[in-house]
Amino acid sequence: MTTTQSPAREVRVGHLDEVPAGEGRAYVVDGEQVAVFRHRSGRVSAVQAVCPHSGGPLADGQIDEDVVVCPLHLFAWDLATGESRNGQPPLRVHPCRVAGDGSVVVGAC
Amino acid sequence: MTATTDRPTTTPATATALPAQRGRARRRLVVVGNGMAGARAVEEILARGGAEQFSVTMFGDEPYGNYNRIALSHVLAGEEEEHGIFLNALPWYADNGIDLRAGVRATFVDRHARLVHDDTGARTPYDVLVLATGSSPFFPAMTGLRREDGSLLPGVFGFRTLDDTRAMLAEAGLHSRAVVIGGGLLGLEAAHGLQKHGLDVDLVHSPKHLMNQQLNAEAGRVLQGRIEALGIGVHTAARTVALTGEERVSGVLLADGRELAADMVVVTAGIRPNAELAARSGLLVERAVVVDDAMRCTGDDGEDAGEVYAVGECVQHRGETYGLVAPLWEQASVLADRLTGTDPAAEYHGSRTATKLKVAGVDVAAMGLSEPERVDDEFVVFSEPRRGIYSSAVVRDGRLVGATLVGDVRKVAFLQQAFDQGLPLPEERVQLLFDMGTPSEETGAAELDDCAQVCNCNGVSKAAIVDAVRGGCSTVGQVVDATRAGKGCGSCKSLVAQITEWAAGGDLAVDESANWYVPAIPMDKQQLTAAIRERDLRSVSAVFRELAPAGAEDAKSKMALTSLLRVIWPGGVVEERDARFVNDRVHANIQRDGTFSVVPQMKGGVTTPEQLRRIADVADRYAVGMVKVTGGQRIDLLGVRKEDLPRMWADLGMPSGYAYGKSMRTVKTCVGTDFCRFGLGDSTQLGIDLETRFQGLECPAKLKLAVVGCPRNCAEAYVKDVGVVAVGAGRWEIYVGGAAGASVRKGDLLATVDSPEEVIALSGRFIQFYREWAGWLERTYDFVPRLGIERVRKVVVEDSDGLAAGLDARLQEAVGAYVDPWSEGREPVVPGQFRPSLPLVDLPLVPRRPGGAPGGVLPDVHSSSDATAQVAEEVAP
Numbered sequence: 001m002t003t004t005q006s007p008a009r010e011v012r013v014g015h016l017d018e019v020p021a022g023e024g025r026a027y028v029v030d031g032e033q034v035a036v037f038r039h040r041s042g043r044v045s046a047v048q049a050v051c052p053h054s055g056g057p058l059a060d061g062q063i064d065e066d067v068v069v070c071p072l073h074l075f076a077w078d079l080a081t082g083e084s085r086n087g088q089p090p091l092r093v094h095p096c097r098v099a100g101d102g103s104v105v106v107g108a109c
Numbered sequence: 110m111t112a113t114t115d116r117p118t119t120t121p122a123t124a125t126a127l128p129a130q131r132g133r134a135r136r137r138l139v140v141v142g143n144g145m146a147g148a149r150a151v152e153e154i155l156a157r158g159g160a161e162q163f164s165v166t167m168f169g170d171e172p173y174g175n176y177n178r179i180a181l182s183h184v185l186a187g188e189e190e191e192h193g194i195f196l197n198a199l200p201w202y203a204d205n206g207i208d209l210r211a212g213v214r215a216t217f218v219d220r221h222a223r224l225v226h227d228d229t230g231a232r233t234p235y236d237v238l239v240l241a242t243g244s245s246p247f248f249p250a251m252t253g254l255r256r257e258d259g260s261l262l263p264g265v266f267g268f269r270t271l272d273d274t275r276a277m278l279a280e281a282g283l284h285s286r287a288v289v290i291g292g293g294l295l296g297l298e299a300a301h302g303l304q305k306h307g308l309d310v311d312l313v314h315s316p317k318h319l320m321n322q323q324l325n326a327e328a329g330r331v332l333q334g335r336i337e338a339l340g341i342g343v344h345t346a347a348r349t350v351a352l353t354g355e356e357r358v359s360g361v362l363l364a365d366g367r368e369l370a371a372d373m374v375v376v377t378a379g380i381r382p383n384a385e386l387a388a389r390s391g392l393l394v395e396r397a398v399v400v401d402d403a404m405r406c407t408g409d410d411g412e413d414a415g416e417v418y419a420v421g422e423c424v425q426h427r428g429e430t431y432g433l434v435a436p437l438w439e440q441a442s443v444l445a446d447r448l449t450g451t452d453p454a455a456e457y458h459g460s461r462t463a464t465k466l467k468v469a470g471v472d473v474a475a476m477g478l479s480e481p482e483r484v485d486d487e488f489v490v491f492s493e494p495r496r497g498i499y500s501s502a503v504v505r506d507g508r509l510v511g512a513t514l515v516g517d518v519r520k521v522a523f524l525q526q527a528f529d530q531g532l533p534l535p536e537e538r539v540q541l542l543f544d545m546g547t548p549s550e551e552t553g554a555a556e557l558d559d560c561a562q563v564c565n566c567n568g569v570s571k572a573a574i575v576d577a578v579r580g581g582c583s584t585v586g587q588v589v590d591a592t593r594a595g596k597g598c599g600s601c602k603s604l605v606a607q608i609t610e611w612a613a614g615g616d617l618a619v620d621e622s623a624n625w626y627v628p629a630i631p632m633d634k635q636q637l638t639a640a641i642r643e644r645d646l647r648s649v650s651a652v653f654r655e656l657a658p659a660g661a662e663d664a665k666s667k668m669a670l671t672s673l674l675r676v677i678w679p680g681g682v683v684e685e686r687d688a689r690f691v692n693d694r695v696h697a698n699i700q701r702d703g704t705f706s707v708v709p710q711m712k713g714g715v716t717t718p719e720q721l722r723r724i725a726d727v728a729d730r731y732a733v734g735m736v737k738v739t740g741g742q743r744i745d746l747l748g749v750r751k752e753d754l755p756r757m758w759a760d761l762g763m764p765s766g767y768a769y770g771k772s773m774r775t776v777k778t779c780v781g782t783d784f785c786r787f788g789l790g791d792s793t794q795l796g797i798d799l800e801t802r803f804q805g806l807e808c809p810a811k812l813k814l815a816v817v818g819c820p821r822n823c824a825e826a827y828v829k830d831v832g833v834v835a836v837g838a839g840r841w842e843i844y845v846g847g848a849a850g851a852s853v854r855k856g857d858l859l860a861t862v863d864s865p866e867e868v869i870a871l872s873g874r875f876i877q878f879y880r881e882w883a884g885w886l887e888r889t890y891d892f893v894p895r896l897g898i899e900r901v902r903k904v905v906v907e908d909s910d911g912l913a914a915g916l917d918a919r920l921q922e923a924v925g926a927y928v929d930p931w932s933e934g935r936e937p938v939v940p941g942q943f944r945p946s947l948p949l950v951d952l953p954l955v956p957r958r959p960g961g962a963p964g965g966v967l968p969d970v971h972s973s974s975d976a977t978a979q980v981a982e983e984v985a986p
Contacts, residue, residue, distance in 0.1 A: 020939040022687025023694075026946045033947060040650060040662065040687070049947060057703040057946035060691040064664040071691045071699050073567065074596060076664070086593055 009108045010095075016044070016102045024059035024068070030108040034094055035059035037068060037079065045079040046096035046106045052089040135164045138448070139225050139233055141215045141386065142241030143169025145178055146421025146437045148197055150239055153445030155205060162449060165207045166233055168225070171270060172212035174198040179434060181274045182295070185302030191271070218390035220414055237448060240398060240406070240419040242383040244432070245269065249290075249315075249378050252351035253358075264358035265374045268299050280373060281306035288312075288361045288371035290349050292319040294468060296377035300341050301469030303373070311342040311369050313349055313361060315378075323464060323475035327492055328513045331499035335471045335516065338497070344369075380432055382423045392417065397425035402456040404444045420444055427459050436460035463525055471497070474521040476528045478503045478511030486510070489538045500542040509534060509541070536894050537854045554604070554611035563608065564601045569594035571608055578612035585609045586622050626885055627670060629663030630656050634673070634884060641677055649674065649688035668693075669885040672771055675807045676880050679919070680926030686939050695943060696930040697754055698769035700747065703947045704734070705754060707746040708768035709761050710804065713778040713796035713816075714742025714824075720763065727760045741775035741813065742824075743768065752943050755934030764929040767805050771886070773812045773876070776800040777825065781818040781835075788818035790835025795865045796824075799833075802869060803876060805927050809883040809892075812876065827855050830889040831872045836861070841868050845875055845901065846893025854890045857898035860906045874913060875905045877920040 013027035019038040026049045027034050033049035035058045047068065051058050056072035063069070067076040067085060075086045082091040095107035138154070140147045151165055159165075169175075175197045183189035202209040210227065217226040224232045246267035248254060255261060264284075266277050281287075281303055289300045292314030304310045312319075318329025319336065333343050344363070351362040352374060361369045382397035393399045393409045398419045400406055404426075406417045420440040422432055431437065439460055446455035463476030480503065481488040487504040496516065502524065503511035509527040514520065520542060526532060527541075534541060557563075559572040569592045577591045588609045589595050595602040626634040630652070637656070646652045649670045653662040667688040674682045686694055697705035709724065724744055728736050734748025743766050749757060758765075767774055778796030782788035796816040803814070815826040816833040826832030828849035834842040840861055847856030860871055878901070883892040893901055903909035905916075937943060 018940050020686055020941075022685065023939070024946070025941050025944060035946070054701065055703070055947075057699075059946035060694075060699065060703070062664045062667055062687065062690065064662045064667075067664055069664045072701060073593070074665075075593065086591060 010105050011108060012099070012103045013106050014104055016098050016104055019044075019104070022063060024061065024063065026057070026059040027106065029094065029106050032109070034106055035061075035068070036096060036104055036106060037063050039063065039065055041065060044096045044098055044104055046094035047077065047079060047082060047091040048094075051075065051077075052091065058091075135162060136236035137234060138163035138165045138237045138239065139235035140165065140167045140239045140241060141218075141225065142239075142243055142421065142423070143167050143171070143175055143209065143211065144241060144243045144421065145175070145196075145434060146243065146423075146441060147239065147241030148175035149438060150241060150420050150441040150444050151207065152197075153441045154449055157445050157449040157451045159445070159449050160206060163237070165205075166210065166235075167202070167207055168210045168213055168215045168227060170212070170214055171272070173271060174201060174209075174211075176271060178269075181268070181271065182298035182302055184271075185268075185274050185277060185299065186305045187302075191275075215386055216389075218386065218392075218417070220391060220408070220417065223415065235416075237416040238418065239444065240387055240392075240417070240423060241421045242386055242398075242419075242423040244380040244382045244422040246376060247379040247381045248376050249349070251349050252362075253354070254352055262352055262354065262358050263356065264354070264372055265352065265376065268295055268375055268377050269380075277303070277373070277375065278306075281308060284372040285309060286311075286371050287373040287375065288369050289375045289377060290361070291376060291378035292316075292343065292345065293322055293377060293379065294320060294464070294466070296375070297336065297468045299375045299377055300336075301339070303375070304339065304341060308373070309342075311344065311361075311371070312336070313347045313363065313369070314343070314345045315348040317346045319343065319345065320468070320473070320475075323473075323479065324513055324515070325479040325501070327490070328475075328479065328499045328501065328515050331492060331494050331497055331515050332468070332471060332473065334494055335497040336469055339469060341469070380422065382425070382430055384423055387419070387423070395425055397430045398423050399425050402426075402443075402458060403447055404440055404457055418444055418448075426457060429459055431460060431462065433460075433462050433464060436462060461528060463528060472514070472516060472518040474512070474514040474518045474524070476512050476525065477509070479513050480511075487538060489541055491542050502538070502541040504534060504538065504541075507534060512541070537852060539853060554608040557608070563604055564592075564594035564596075567593040567596060569605075574605060574608045575612040578609055582609075583613070584622070586628070626673065627663070627666035629653065629658075629661065629666040631658070632656070634882070637673070638677060638881070641674070647674070647678060647681065648683035649685050651683070668771075672807050672809065672885070676923070679923040684938070686942075692769035695751055695754055696765055696769065696933065697749065697751075702748075703945075704748045704750055706768065707733075707749050707754065707757055707761075708739060708743050708766040709763035710766040710800075711743040711763075712800040712804075713776055713793055715778070715793060715797065716744075723761055723763070727757055730760065731757055739768070739775075741766075741768070742777045743775060751945050754943055755937070758931040758934040763931075765805070765931045770805075770807065771810050772808055773800075773803040773806040773814070775813060776803075777813075777815040777829070779817045779819075779821075779823040781816075785818060787821060788835070789837040790818050790839070790841060791865075792816040792818035792824070792833070792835055795833065795841075795868060798865065799869060799872065802873065802924055805930070806876065806880070806923055808876070808880050810886045810888045812879075812889070814872075825849060828853065829856065831875065832856050833868050833872070839863055841865070843868060843872055843875075845872075846889045846898070848888065848890035852888075852890055854894075856890075857893055857901075859898065859902055870917070871905065873920050873924075874916045875901070877916040877923075878905055878912070880923075881916070881919075 011029045019025045021038055022040050024035045024037040027036055034046050035049040037045045049058055051070040053075055056070040058068055058070055060071045061068045068079055069076045075088050077084050077091045082093040092109050094109055097105050099105050140151055174195055177194045177196055180189055180194040184191055214228040215225050216228050224234050226232050246269045267273050287303045287308045287310045289296045289312045292312050300310045300312045318326045319332050320329055337343050348364040349361050350364050352358050353360040358374050360371050384394045384398050387398040388394040391409050392406045392414055400419050404418045404420055406414045406419050408414045421437045440457050443455045443457040446452035461477055490501040492499045498517050499515040501513045508531045512524040557571050561571050563569055563571050573592050574588055574594055577588045582588045582591050585606045595605040622628060624633045625631055626637050640656055644655055646655055649667055652670050654660045668690045671688045691699050697707055699705055728746055731753050733746040737745040739745045776796040776799045778793045781792035799814055812830045814831045815824045815829040817824045817826040818835045820834055826834050827844055828847040832844040832847055836842055840863055842861045843859045844856030845859045848854040862868055879889055879892055904912055
């Protein structure tokens, strides 16, 4: 997270098979915890893994195509923009894609 | 003035200035009585433009303007100056063109000639006459009260007028012992006031408890405790038979022979309406001057008395007399409406009397009935004599008809409103007397302070809700989503709705979604169930695809749909783990630091040494943060890491206790008949049987059960979703809809049955009815009152709707599909099911109780953790 000068590095965090459809899993990217979600449409999203409200594990949350709902207090955040739907601080959103070999690649912020 | 009377010299001469020329068109209004009622009536008349219509003459016994009689006790106690209690001093009368005859007593009314005779010998003509002669202190018969000339024995006082008060004040400093006869409102005030001047005061009251006009016996006793704590001696059920002393009072002799020394005696044994003038003048008088709903008098011969009216304490209306100020105001208002023509049809229909006052420094509020009168009146009582607190409420046909508060009157605003306006009452009657953790709804959204916390679970203030509305939320649902208010325990939901409505000021959109089972699909539960069955939808994603607008899935609808599908298709759901809440994915309850709690099943709260040993071993082996006995009679292992769950379950060898799901949780029991010497039925075995039958059953919300072996209710069955109580002779009562969480509610009696088998059958049918008909997260304590216990009983017990057989069959199917979820530990259902989601955080964040402390464990338990972070592999740039 000190790489403000160079283009964001990308990190391969694991294989898509590790993330069941509609669920999330937590990984470490550049020392930061990132929650990776596999939408039912096949897309993937990645945001910071810890909810800014009270440290909830977002990878344990429920998602749809747009939001993740934290399991602790059910606050929702937009997975594309990181904006809270309930007036909470925003989440950091990481670029995220599935590589040709099925591995999930997450950009460091 | 058009009147041609001899005016006493005390009358302000300015009275001639105003009305002389405007004269003839105006009618002559004469008011006899310049106390609170008479003066108030004139004020009300003037406020309605009465000066144009009437020339006003007032007679007053006392040589003063008009003062607040209620405040005399403050003057006596030295808390207020005399001049501070005047409502209208003499100049007010002159300024308003009122001819005040202060210190002049009216002696006779000639109704035929329409003249008022007074003790100066003058005659004053009237077109309209108002009697407001008030009342006088009542002096009970007792030897030695009066001297031969009829005057009171020196040192004996009434407590009614400013002069009475002045006389007491003049003597209070000269004496040391006072006795107050009469423990009503006024007597308590007199005792308190005299005590403030350093006198030793005893209070003698002939009824059995203080303030018996307003309070019931228990409230009176609580009040007595507080009065005694002030150092005032209280003697109830004590009748005074004589006053002793020749030149001056020296003591009070009681009927039981006791004598209390006294050099001052104040008699406050009640009041009597001053009706002599009316009676002497041929008006109908019973206990007081009889008036109709127009406040109009009649002749004692039943004939029309002409334009003669009466208001205040001298009045008897529909058989009632009043000694409080509020009714008098209402009467004055009706009278003024009538006389000025503002509302010629105005009627007085009697007052619901309510008092809220500080009696001798103690807050007391009383309204309406102090006790139930009819067999079906509800009586809600809280009494804590040690602290001097008493509260009660009487409810009839769902309306508040009486309330009493002593020592703590915080709820008086709501009670007064409910009493006056017949507002709907909280279903849990205890909320009449207490705010159960949240501000009471009826405090009124408007009155609530901006900072007041509305939702305690999510810490949402009134201001936050108002801001949400100003920020564009136009439905209650939107406000709830935006603020999370009402999304915790839910007990504040209706208050949230009220504040939203208030803030929107009528601009609230109709929230059609309020009846939807889930926000994503515009159908109520029955429509949705029908559609799912019809289309044979077996997975949550299929439900979204087929029934949601544009087929869009919605994260917040998934959990509810998962539950519904499992109710509709027991054992036949196409599983989608992402549609489950994390607790149901890993069969444990997530904690604030992302760890989990593990609660093994312990049917009926019964365990064995062998089980306890295993639990102890597991707690050691996995270094759990805390071992806690739960409210549901099980053992909770807290602070468990997700990745440890499967091995813990295997090591425990016990099934899941479902302490995490929206499902049947636990059945508490008492020790029943095996050991308890009071037990009437084998509650322990029945509890185990119920738990065996209903284990793991998913429900709209959590479901807690209890069985007790007798009405002592040791396992709290009266406050469970389903509670069973043995009542002897092999019979069992089944209660439903009870709660003892964020809401407290006693369950409603569903049925009394003759065998454990019937208990199991009926409670099962009720549970299935609840599963199929309750909204998502609707607890039974909302569901049962929403339908009404009568309706529930008809469906479940009497089978009025022919649903019973179907309910029973579908329940049986669900029971048959039970699988212990902890068996999943052997083979994870999805990849990474038990992988940590916060791999780098040093778990748990919740502080551990230090070793040696109760429930504590040895620190430094994470060094052996194998919860390693997933090491990422860098992609070559």
